Structures are given as C-alpha cells and as structure tokens.
Amino acid sequence: MERRRVVITGLGAVTPLGLTATDTWQAVREGRCGIGPITQFDPAEQKVKLAAEVKDFVPENYLPKPEAKRMGRFTQFAVVATKEAMADADFTLAEGEEDRCGVIVSSGIGGLSITEAEHDKGAAKGWDRVSPFYIPTAICNMAAGQIAIHTGFRGMCSCPVTACTGGTNAVGDAFHYIRDGYADVMLCGGTESAVTPLAIGGFTSMKALSQATDPNRASIPFDAERSGFVLGEGAAILLLEELEHAKKRGAKIYAEFVGYGATCDAYHMTAPRADGSGGAKAMAMAIADAGIRPEDVDYINAHGTSTHLNDAGETAAVKTVFGPHAYELAISSTKSMTGHMLGAAGAVEAMISAMTLHDGFIPATIHYAVPDPECDLDVVPNTGREKDVHYALSNSLGFGGHNGSILLKKWEA
Template sequence: MLLKRVVVTGVGVISGMGNNKDTVWDAAVNGISGIGELTRFDSAGYSAKTASEVKDFQLSDYMRVNKRHRMDRFAQYAIASSVMAVEDAGIRIGEHVEAERIGVWFGTAIGGIESFEESFKSLQEGGYKSLYPFATTMVISNMASSQVSIALQAKGVNNCTVLSCASGANAVGDAMRVIQRGEADIMIAGGTEASITPLGVGAFCAMGAISSNPDPKVSCRPFHRKRDGLVMGEGAAALILESFESALKRGADIYGEIIGYGTAADAYHITSPASGGEGAVRAMAIALEQSGLEKEEIGYINAHGTSTLYNDKTETEAIKAFFRDYAYQVPISSTKSMTGHMMGAAGAIEAMFTLMTIKTGIIPPTLNLDDPDPDCDLDYVPGKARRQRIRAAMSNSLGFGGHNTVLVFQSVQ
C-alpha cells in the first residue's frame, strides 16, 4: 500500500501557560512558566505545593453549553482545544471535508478523576440513588474523543488512547496511520488531562514522584542536580492532521509533516524505566527508520524530561545510546519545566512545541537548569530560548508501564 503523506494544519491548546496557541508559544519563547501555587484544592498535609493549573477557563467560550453537555473538565479541555485547532486550520466540516471523512483520536492517562471523586463522595453520603444519572459518562476515558466528535460533528474514525504519560503522543501517531491508510482525510488528534485533584495529586505524593519544593519558580527543574520530582499540570492540546493532498487542495497553512512514529515496551517495571532506556532507544530507532532520515538530520529533541531522578538520567542515557557522538551536538529541551507534567496531554502539547520550533526556528528553553546533574551532560538549552533553523525534530514521550513513544516531524519539502 502506498501510504499518504500526513501534515499538521491546525493547533489548539489549553494549559497553565495560557488558553490559546499564541499565548502559550509566546510564554515558551520567553521562558515564562505556567507553574504556580497549588490552589485547586486545600493542599494542607500534602507534600506537593505547586502545580500548573488552567486559569480563566469557561467551556461556553468555545461552544454553546446546556445541561446535556455536563462533562468532566478533561473532556471540556479536549473540546476547547479541538475547536481552536479546527478554527486555526480553517476547516469547515461539510464544505472542506465530509463529516464521515474527519475523525477524532484523543489520549488521556486518567480520565474523569474529579468526577469519580465527586461521585464516590455522593455514594458514601447518600447511596447509589444520590448519584448523578450520567456519572459513568463523566468518568470514562473515551468521553474526550466522544464529546469532541459530538461537538464538532466529526463522524469518522473515533478512538481513545490510554497509555499513561505517552497517551497524547500515541493518539497523534495512531491518527496519522488512519490518514496514511486512507481511512480519513482529516483527524483531530491530541491529549487531555484534568487530574489536579486530591486523589490525583495525593497518589503521586504517596509514590514519592512529585516535587515537594514549595517555590513555584524552581519546583520543576528537569536535568538539575537537585531535582526532586515532577510538578502536576493539566490541560489539552489538539492537532489537525490532514493528508498532504487535502491540505494542498484547500491551500492550508502547514506547520509541518509527521514522518515517523515509533513505539516500544520496556517490559520491565510499572514505574521505573529499563536500564539505559533501552525501550526508548528502540522507539527512537523505529521512528527514525520510518522517517527515512539520518540521525544527524534531527535538529532538535523535545525530551520527556519530567524532573524526576530516574527519568531524566535514563532518558539522557537513551539519547546517548541512540545518537552516540551526535547526542552532544543536538539541542534538547524539556518544556515540562514550564507546563508541568500534563500526563496524558503531555505528548500532544510537546508535539505542538516541536512543530512550532520547526515553523519558527526558535527552540524553547529548559528552565531552572543552573546546576546540571553530572549524569545529564547534554545540551538542554538552559534558561533562554535559542534561534536555530530546524528542518526535522523528534519528540519523546515515556509512560508508566514501560510505554515509549517517539514522533518525528519535519518542515514540508
């Protein structure tokens, strides 16, 4: 089968850094973090004191809302980012594309955890008869894709990916394959998460994976000698994937082309990465082979870079193992230093940052890296953005359970 070329023609984003693409990208270029004090709930007694929370969000800013649209925040974020992405792409469903030829594929790690907590509280206090009749549909993870489909009347392929922190990246990669096979002309793909809740944050505190640094300016510091854990983030990012021929036909503005998608399992441990990041190495190898590029043609890597002890060290080892001597030449950054860890949305927003880097020639920085870990000795673009023409770039997403996902993008040739 001759696979179709797939390009990205639209972007939408909701995050602690802002509620649209331009605001978020300007913040990234200027090194302005979205991390602040944890205010979503009373964090007294929690080791976590900081988070990257979405601010000033109303679903009614993006769609007409009534009672039947009651949904968890993770689905609301998915809709908002998708509406913006479709507008950014200039797509009119029914005119530029038949409803049956546009699909949706969203990822989430946790789904409607806030609704789950509220429902369980109601169950304890008043029994099952006190539950909201649609409690189930507010919790289940597929509601992001489903609600986006309903809101935008996208009637094509509709799917959901749940692969921990790699969910958003896998959703983008799998949506790409749908278009490559000719099953759709356009896919709305991305990731979403709204897990800054007592249970969501508390579980990471209990695991010891979350930063206890109370200073939001420096609590997330990937590759730093004194990093002490991730900072929770929330939000969503949506990309409009489109066949190259469809984009050309309607004269669309193109951010870049997706040319590689690699996935590999560690088959090692539910939380710890495999020694040397061997699963990540294989995912990078698969993605690069698909792209048809040489290692030295990758001009930038958006790292998973969680600010946890094991991830940053192991990811660095994986990049060294795969790129060898070139690992010391390629610029790398962790945008989680500004977004926090958006869990199932992380891979999607980082794909957006990677595309914007290719489109603008500006590499976003890794903030707070004033004292690098000696084991993390690569070029992480510390502190300030860098201007550099980038033709092709890679985005890494590594999830609990040993899921390794790598996407490769390039400027359109």
C-alpha cells in the same frame, strides 16, 4: 501500500501557559513558568503544594452552560482546543467526507475529580443517588466522543490510555491512519485535568512528585537537584491532513509529520529501564519510519519529567540512538514550564515541536541551575534560541513501560 504524506494544518490548546495555542507558544518562547500554588482544593494537609494549573478558564465563555455542565473539565479543555484547531485550520466538513475524518484523543485518568465528588455523595446519601451523568462525564474516552459529536467526524474515534505516553500515541496513531489511507483528516491529541486531592496524594505516596515550595525549583528537568515532577493539566489538539487534501483547499501548513515509533519496556510498573533501551528503540523506529539518518535530527523535545530515573535514562537513550551526534543536537524539556500534563503531555509537546519547526525557535529548559554529569547533553539551559530546525523529535515515556516518539519535519513546499 502507498505511503501518503501527512501535514499539520491546525493547532489548539488550553494549558497552564495560556488558553490558546498561540498564547501557549508565546509563553514558551518567553520561557514563562505555569507552575504555582494549588488553587483547585486546599492542599494544607498534603505534602505537595504546587501544580501547573490552567488559569482563568471559564467554560461558559466557549460552550453553552448546559453543555459545559455535562462535561468533565478534561473534556471541556479538549472541546475548546478542538474549536481552536478547527478554526486555525479553516476546516469544515464541507471540505471533507465525514466518514474520512476521525478523532484520536488520549486521557490518562479522565474525570477523576468527578469520581471523587460522586463517591463522597454516594457515601453520604446512598449509592443510587450519584449523578446519572457520572459515568458518561468521567470516562476517559468521552473527550474523543464529544469532539466527534461537536465536529460531525464519523470516522475512527478512539482514546489511547497509555499513561504519560497517551498524547504521543494519539498523534502518532492518527499520523499512520492517514498515511496508510484510512482517513484524510484526523483530530488528535490529549487532555487531562487531575489536580485533585486523590491524584496528588497517590503520586506523592509513590514519591513521584516534587515537594518543593518554590515554583522556580520544582520542575527542573536534567538538573542535579531534581526531585520529582509537578502535576499539570490542559489539552492540545492537532488537525492532521493528507498533503494533497490540504493543498487542494489551500491550507496553511505548520510542519510535516514523517515518523512514529512505539515500544514497551516490559520491565516495571512505574520505573523505566535504567539504560533507556525502550525509549531508544522508539526513537530509532521513528527515525527509520521517516527514512532519515539520526544525524538529520536537530532538536528533541524530551519527555524530561524532572525525576532522577527518567532524565538519566532518557539521556542514555539519546546517546544510544545518536552516538556522537547526541552532543550536537539540542534537547530541552518544556515540562519545566508546563509541568507534567500526563495524557496531554505528548500532545502539547507535539504542538510545541511543530511551532519550533515553523518559527525556527528552540524552547529552553527553564530554571536549570545545577548540572548533572548523568545528563550532560545540550539541554538549552534557561534561554531559548533562534535556529533553523529541519527535524524535531518528541519523546514520551509512560508508567507501564510505554514509549513513544514522533518525528516532524520543517514544511518546505
């Protein structure tokens, strides 16, 4: 089968760092932190007080009020990010076939806040009194469905639900779908909005979240004092195109998508294998898929959650795949700025990796203070750097043992 080339021509985002992809990337370049006190509910009775929330998002600024009311917050984020990605790519269906344009957008939890609210209503007023919009606004796939409705894309429309790997699976699957000839254009990414009492409580009970009260010492990937992740929310959407399709319409190109690998640890519900072997295989698969050498990779946007097991295991995985070159490449975690956005994380980090290649700038791991001998690679501490990057790898490792890696290449016409 002919392998067609795939490029990224549009980006959109709503994140804790900004309400657009442009603003988010600028904040990443400046090393700003999107973590702060929880405002979406009163956390006084809970141990965790911090989250990386999207700030100043008013859905009616982007969507008609009746439409906005019939979408969960996670869907609103995704549709708004899609509008930006489409405009950024300067793409309309007049330049493509609707049946050759598809959508793959992940969400790990979907409309959890809607479930919580409707449960309370049902318990108080009777279960037949819950909203008729409860199900179609809360289910995880509705972000993808609403994107298809808004754009008119009538090709494949899907929603990988693979926990923290979902966003990476979505963009990787979309890449393969175009590369192998099933579509010409795909909108892909991830979205999440789960800063709720139940989600915070659930993650706290399993000891996954940091209970730090200082935003500067809460999400601290690879730092010896790391104590768990900080829950984030938001969305990122990428528009992928087959290369000749993009060139024919004169599209600008951010980066070329060249490799994707996905594996499963098949080991534990939440913990990764300590040796990082599942993640290592995903990285090796992405590199082999691209037909390059490990030594060609300049930068890794790490999963880097700020949990002990993840950061140590991911470091071990990088050493397994890259050998001595592991100490020559840069590996940073932008979750130090965004928190962990669950099903949106891989998509936001794919967007950041594309901009790393486009602008020649490697993001920092901010708030890094105490080195950990188990995480002894170049984590780009505290200050990003200008550097000509040719290949960037982005990793995601999720509950259930899901591992995903994507490989992007600097666009050179």
